[in-house]
Amino acid sequence: MDNPVWAYVFGPPKERKAMIELLKSLPAFEGLSTNELIQVDRMLHERRYTAGEMVFEEGMPGAGMYIVKEGEVAIRKKLDEGRTIQLALIQERHFFGEMALLDEMPRSASGYATRDTVLLSFCEPDLEKLTERNPRLANKILTNISRLVCKRLVRANENLEVLQSQLDGRPAVVSPPEESRVEG
Amino acid sequence: MSKDSGVVSHTVVRFGYWALAIGVTLCVLYCMYLLFVPLLASVLLTFVLDPVVDYFERRGLKRFWVIVGMYVFVVLAAAATVYFVLPRLVIEARTFAGDIPHYRAMIVRMLQTAQATIQDKFPQLPVPDLYQVLRARMPGAGTVDVDAFVAYTSSFFSILSVVVIVPIVTFFLLADGHLIRKALLRMVPNRYFEMFFLLFHKITSALKFFIRGQCIDALAVGVMTAVGLAAIQLPYAIVIGIIAGLGNLIPYLGPIIGFLPAFFVVLVSPEGLTMWMLAKVIGVFALVQFIEGTFIYPIAVGKSVDLHPLVVIIGITVGGQLGGILGMLIAIPVISVAKVSLEVLHSNLKSYSII
Numbered sequence: 432m433d434n435p436v437w438a439y440v441f442g443p444p445k446e447r448k449a450m451i452e453l454l455k456s457l458p459a460f461e462g463l464s465t466n467e468l469i470q471v472d473r474m475l476h477e478r479r480y481t482a483g484e485m486v487f488e489e490g491m492p493g494a495g496m497y498i499v500k501e502g503e504v505a506i507r508k509k510l511d512e513g514r515t516i517q518l519a520l521i522q523e524r525h526f527f528g529e530m531a532l533l534d535e536m537p538r539s540a541s542g543y544a545t546r547d548t549v550l551l552s553f554c555e556p557d558l559e560k561l562t563e564r565n566p567r568l569a570n571k572i573l574t575n576i577s578r579l580v581c582k583r584l585v586r587a588n589e590n591l592e593v594l595q596s597q598l599d600g601r602p603a604v605v606s607p608p609e610e611s612r613v614e615g
Numbered sequence: 616m617s618k619d620s621g622v623v624s625h626t627v628v629r630f631g632y633w634a635l636a637i638g639v640t641l642c643v644l645y646c647m648y649l650l651f652v653p654l655l656a657s658v659l660l661t662f663v664l665d666p667v668v669d670y671f672e673r674r675g676l677k678r679f680w681v682i683v684g685m686y687v688f689v690v691l692a693a694a695a696t697v698y699f700v701l702p703r704l705v706i707e708a709r710t711f712a713g714d715i716p717h718y719r720a721m722i723v724r725m726l727q728t729a730q731a732t733i734q735d736k737f738p739q740l741p742v743p744d745l746y747q748v749l750r751a752r753m754p755g756a757g758t759v760d761v762d763a764f765v766a767y768t769s770s771f772f773s774i775l776s777v778v779v780i781v782p783i784v785t786f787f788l789l790a791d792g793h794l795i796r797k798a799l800l801r802m803v804p805n806r807y808f809e810m811f812f813l814l815f816h817k818i819t820s821a822l823k824f825f826i827r828g829q830c831i832d833a834l835a836v837g838v839m840t841a842v843g844l845a846a847i848q849l850p851y852a853i854v855i856g857i858i859a860g861l862g863n864l865i866p867y868l869g870p871i872i873g874f875l876p877a878f879f880v881v882l883v884s885p886e887g888l889t890m891w892m893l894a895k896v897i898g899v900f901a902l903v904q905f906i907e908g909t910f911i912y913p914i915a916v917g918k919s920v921d922l923h924p925l926v927v928i929i930g931i932t933v934g935g936q937l938g939g940i941l942g943m944l945i946a947i948p949v950i951s952v953a954k955v956s957l958e959v960l961h962s963n964l965k966s967y968s969i970i
Contacts, residue, residue: 473793476800478808487809492966494809552808556816564672 447472457498459526459575467568474557478550486528486542486550493531493538495554496576499523502548508540520545529576532558650780657784661792662826668789682789686782700853707851718883814963821955828916829864829948835911836863836903840873843899849892851880859900863907865947866927874900922951 447469454460454468454475463471477500480486487493489509497504504521518540521527530536532555544550562569647654664685671681733740788795796815803811837860844852859873877896884892922930927947934946 473797476797476808476812478805480805484805486805491809492813492963494812554812554816556812556820564669566673 453500457524457526458579459498460572461575463568463571467565467571470561470565470568471553471572474553474561476552476554478552480544480548480550482544482546482548484544486544487538489539489541490537492535493528494556495552495558496526496529496532497542498526498551498553500549500551502550503545504548504550505543505545506540507543526553526576526579529580531555532576653777653780654784656777656781657788659826659830660781660785661788662823663830664785664789665792665823666827679790682786686786704853707854711851711854714883718879721883810963814960817959817963818956821959822952825916825951825955826948829951831915832907832911833860833863835915836860836869836873836907839903839906840899843903844877844896847892847895847899849877849880849896850884851876855880859903861944864944865931866922867924868927868931870900870904922947922954926950 450472451465451468454471455463455465460468460471475498478486478497480502486497486504489507499521501523503523504527506518506521506527507515508518509515519527521542527542528538530539532553535555558569558572561572667685668678668681671684672678730744800808800812800815837856839856840859841852841856844855849855855873855877858876859869862872863869865872874896877900878893881889881892881896930946930950931943934942934944934949936942938945
């Protein structure tokens with residue numbers, strides 16, 4: 432049963448229960464019933480990465496977003512001068528790469544597992560199919576993701592303000608972070 | 616020393632793993648080869664039925680019960696077809712079979728008249744026996760293929776496969792298709808996961824759209840032709856409708872394939888070839904082609920497959936050479952499916968800078 436293929440095909444209910452519990456605790460699937468979470472579980476793809484392994488590459492077409500089940504992912508961007516900067520460290524229970532879920536655009540940065548990591552991939556074609564099959568559930572998920580993306584946008588704007596004020600040489604006013612973990 | 620033996624044992628295990636994986640894959644492929652026809656039929660049926668299941672699932676019904684309900688409906692519909700349509704079809708087929716000697720005699724007479732006329736006008740020209748030439752050159756002379764096909768369809772195994780394997784496989788593909796897809800995607804290395812996922816999705820979407828469209832188009836043409844010909848009281852309307860529907864899978868030649876048997880029926884009808892009947896048959900085919908070309912094809916199939924006439928001609932010729940009439944029939948759908956897959960593959964591999 433170690434092989435994920437057979438574990439999935441003959442998936443014992445215990446594993447499914449644990450997965451449902453995990454999904455329940457994720458902000459992206461907040462407010463979903465157990466039946467709805469079972470439907471979500473059907474669409475997610477579990478991927479295992481070793482430390483340093485690339486999840487996706489900047490500039491390549493993206494298939495969807497990833498949720499960190501175990502481990503950690505670093506989001507890095509190449510600069511013009513050939514340097515690479517780290518934009519964020521995505522911790523357990525948080526997601527990244529959500530832009531590919533909403534639009535078929537090239538990845539704006541690369542993702543690397545910093546240690547042995549397990550990710551849950553939620554891909555755009557599956558969301559599209561879910562929108563056709565169960566629009567109510569798709570709407571709930573999209574609303575949750577939009578809320579989280581809005582929060583990130585607010586944080587990004589605040590970070591910009593801090594940078595601007597540092598450039599201008601005046602003190603910045605920053606609101607306390609709403610989440611203890613750093614998101615990408 | 617121990618490190619070396621560790622490396623060797625790793626190599627052995629790796630070699631064993633790959634040997635086993637290749638062995639299992641070959642076994643699976645061999646099983647798939649044995650069951651190729653029923654498996655292909657199940658996949659095609661799944662492509663056609665999937666949106667119907669989705670439709671009812673969207674309305675809050677459980678997928679499993681939708682599929683069960685659909686099976687019950689299909690059984691009832693099949694029973695109704697057997698009860699209402701089959702007797703007429705059997706009568707048509709029996710009448711046709713009974714009339715064959717009459718038709719053959721009629722054709723022989725016509726050919727003999729033509730031969731006599733030619734010989735009369737060009738006495739120096741050696742004119743062969745036209746009937747024998749026609750018999751030898753008829754595309755239907757691929758009797759080996761027809762025999763093989765009949766032998767296959769009538770064998771116990773193929774009946775079993777159609778009656779048992781196709782419904783069961785289709786049931787699981789409809790109910791658990793996502794599990795199979797998930798299991799397949801798990802085998803893809805992480806590096807290629809996203810690319811493979813998008814390719815897989817785009818190719819299957821394009822194929823679904825194309826196969827579904829072709830089926831709807833063929834069904835519409837078949838039904839319209841049968842209804843139209845029945846309305847003008849042409850014998851064998853249902854049989855000709857089925858031929859026209861299937862023939863419609865071949866672009867350009869489709870209408871001709873449907874029209875030829877109808878023309879033949881008019882030609883050998885007891886009243887003989889009357890212009891009025893011929894005009895009515897042409898009218899029915901023209902109307903069906905107009906409705907199909909203007910309303911059905913653009914919506915059902917669209918521009919997804921736009922094959923050049925030359926490709927169609929070469930495809931049909933090669934298909935005919937390889938598989939007789941059946942080969943001619945499936946050549947264009949196979950080329951179309953290959954074209955759609957290659958187009959998607961090409962554009963995506965380009966976007967991944969692989970080609």
